[in-house]
Each structure stands twice: as C-alpha cells, then as structure tokens.
Amino acid sequence: MVDTDTLEQVADLLARSQRTLFITGAGISVASGLPTYRGSTGVYQGGVNEEGLPYELVLSGDMLRSRPEITWRELMRMAEKRLINPEVNAGHQAIASVPNAVVLTQNVDGLHHAAGSENVIEIHGNLGKLHCTVCDYGRDANGWKNLTVPPLCPACAGVLRPGVVLFGEALPQDALDRLDNELRQGFDMVFSIGTSSLFPYIAEPVVMAARAGVPTVEINPEETEVSDIVQFRLPGNAAELLPALVR
Template structure:
C-alpha cells in the first residue's frame, strides 16, 4: 500500500473513532528540540559521566538515595539543555483531537510536560514529570517551571529533606496510580490505538498495542524506523510525529484546530 493511501485510511479511522489511546515517546518531542534517545537521557548516549558512570547508574533510584548530589548534577544539566522547549504540532494536534472526541487519552513516556502544556488533559505520564518535585522525607510536592536558581540538590522548604524530581529513575517501579489508570482506559473500551515516536521496548508500552491487535482493534504506528511493535500493527506511517499528525488532521479538517 502506498504511503499516501495509508495516511488516508488512518485519517478516516481517526475521524470515525471516538475513543482513542495515543502512546507517545521521545520522537513526539523531537521537533521541540529534545533528544530522542531515552528522552531525558539522550544527551549521554554511549558516553560516561565525569564520575565514570553510565547515565543509567547516575540516574538510578539507588544513586538518588545514596548520592543525590550525583543524580541531581546530571538531572539539572539535562534539564538546562532542554529548557525553553515548547509544544510542537504533534502535541497540539493530539490535544485538538481530545477536544472533539469522547475520549482521547495519552500514555506518554516523556517527562517533559509538553503534552500537558499543549492542552492534553487525559494524560498518563507513566515516567512522571520533571517539573514536579517531591520531598524524599515528608513527600510534599512542588511544581517548578524549570530548575533555574535551584540549589542542587534542593532542600524541602517544609522539613529540610532532599527534593527529587517526580520521575521514574532507573531501577524504580512504575507509579501504581498511572498503571491503574492505563488498565482502566483499556478496560473501558477503545476504538483505536496509535503509537507515535517510541521504540516500544518497554512491555508496558508495547503491551496495549499487542492487546489491541489480539482484540482485532485498529492499531497504527507512526515512526520513521522499525520498532518492537512494527510487525504487529495494522497500519504503519514511516513519518516523523509532527508531519504525520499534520497530515492526519488536515485530511479531515478544513482549518487549524481551535484554541483551548
């Protein structure tokens, strides 16, 4: 099937579907200038930190508990390199689809908060959000726009304990609440699942696609390359996220989406 024909078919599917799950990864934020290798860790692909650690070791739950200064050093450096990123067309158009359907839920691995900034409300941030901090002692939460001016590692203003980003570090379990929300969305019924910009290497990211394929539900993958779910999906768009969402929107909509 020609790529243009596939885009047309997916556009019709998306127009007809009222309950859609978008699964997104770092490729969705690539057009916002963020790295695509493991999202926030992309700046350290195939190189060690100054301490001779892999980024997985430096950004592990064990390191945050034992040496928060090391974990925070690299979290802050990565955040600084990504600071100022804004939602791109992919984020904005996914949010626009949400405003016109019964349910559009976004399951994202990204911790950059750009889906929320673009207006997505039914959002499962399975790896957390780098702009939310919480105290490792009293658990009080705090929202910050960025890390400018933060003492590293930052102290909790309430109890003096160490604050940490509310993200899933290497070796840590997924947040139970986010997992429960995903299970509820799947059980409540869907018309379409669209995987965008993710290699789908994690079982909880590939799982919903595989589940939908077994159920006979339409599945779509948007990714320039091959991934763990490519051979299982019904439709493949070998495109970048922003280009694909732009094409899908304008095949069924005569104008720009309305602002939230």
C-alpha cells in the same frame, strides 16, 4: 515516504473513532528540540556520563538516596542541555484536538498537558514537579531555575527530587491503575508514536488491540518492536503526519 491512500484510510478511521489511545515516546518531542532516547529516565540506558559513571547508577533511586548531589548534578546537566523550555509542537497539538483521546506517554517533558490534552498518563512521571523525599512538600519546578545541588525542602530540609521514575524505581502505581482502567474500557483505535516500544507496558496495548482487530497505527521514521504488528505503518515525522491525520 507515506502514501496518500494510507494517510486517507487512517484519517477516516480516526474521524470515526469514539475512543482513541495515543502511545507516545521521545519521537513526538523531537520537533520541540528534545533528543530521542531510550530508558526510563533519559537518554541514557547503557551509557556513561562525563565522569565515566554509568547513567543507570547516577540516575538511580539508590544514588539519589545515598549521594543526592551526584544524581542532582547530572539532572542539572541534562536540564541545561535539553530540558529548558521545550515547546509544544504540531504533533502534541494534533493529539490534543482529538476528542475522547487517552495519551499514554513515556515522556517526562509535560508537553501533552501543555498542549491541552486532558487525559494523559505519564508513566515515567514529569520533570515539571519537585517533591520532598521526606515530607509531603511539593511544588512546580519552574524550569529548574535557581536550584541548589541538591535542592532542599523549605519545610524540613529533606532532599527534593523530580517527579520522574529513576532507574531501579517502580512505575507510579496511580498511573498503572489508570492505564489498566483505560485498557479495560477498550479503544476503537490505537496509535504508537515515536517510541521504540521496548517496554512491555508500551508495546502490549498495541499488541492487544491488533489481536482484537482494532485498527493500529505506528508513526515512526524507524522500524520498531511493533512495526510488524500494526495494521498501518507511517514511516515519518509525528509533527508533520499527525496534523495531516486530524485535519
């Protein structure tokens, strides 16, 4: 339960904040029908697929290079289960309504953009784009309909890949640079929403803000790495709590 006094305090601070950082993870997309997960590309850190192969192998940059059909078969399976037509929910919409907000998300579902957030840093990439591993061809994924396995580039017949960070791959440098730049400008308020904050680049902005005396808020039904650090902890569902906070 979240008490109304705490909600009021957080809502007042947010109303006064000139520059707000929202850090989001899978928890914000739960109300869109997507499951929560851990790991850079999916679900699935530490788990095995239907054939008993570790996801960290199947969904790795190395596998995509050496046996792209194995990676793509798994990606298509994931797509069938959970990625097709997820819809924006009230949590995404609430964040998009906050002026001068920066969104740092681990989600690859593109829903912050779809909700209208303008400054979104997708640190693990986006499933909405496909691009060629050989030439500079790229296109929208269009819901991944009618793809061959693996899908091939119409320009050079190279293998196409989704615009996400696979296991063993570096984070996209442009996203890291943008994050660095935003953090240097500072924030009046930092939210951590629906993420277990296992990755240092996700937890650190919260820790830095808390140390600097900047108001910090966690929205998560479960306790996480930053639960003891934040000033306000709202144990609940982002799609319900965020609309109440932005009023």
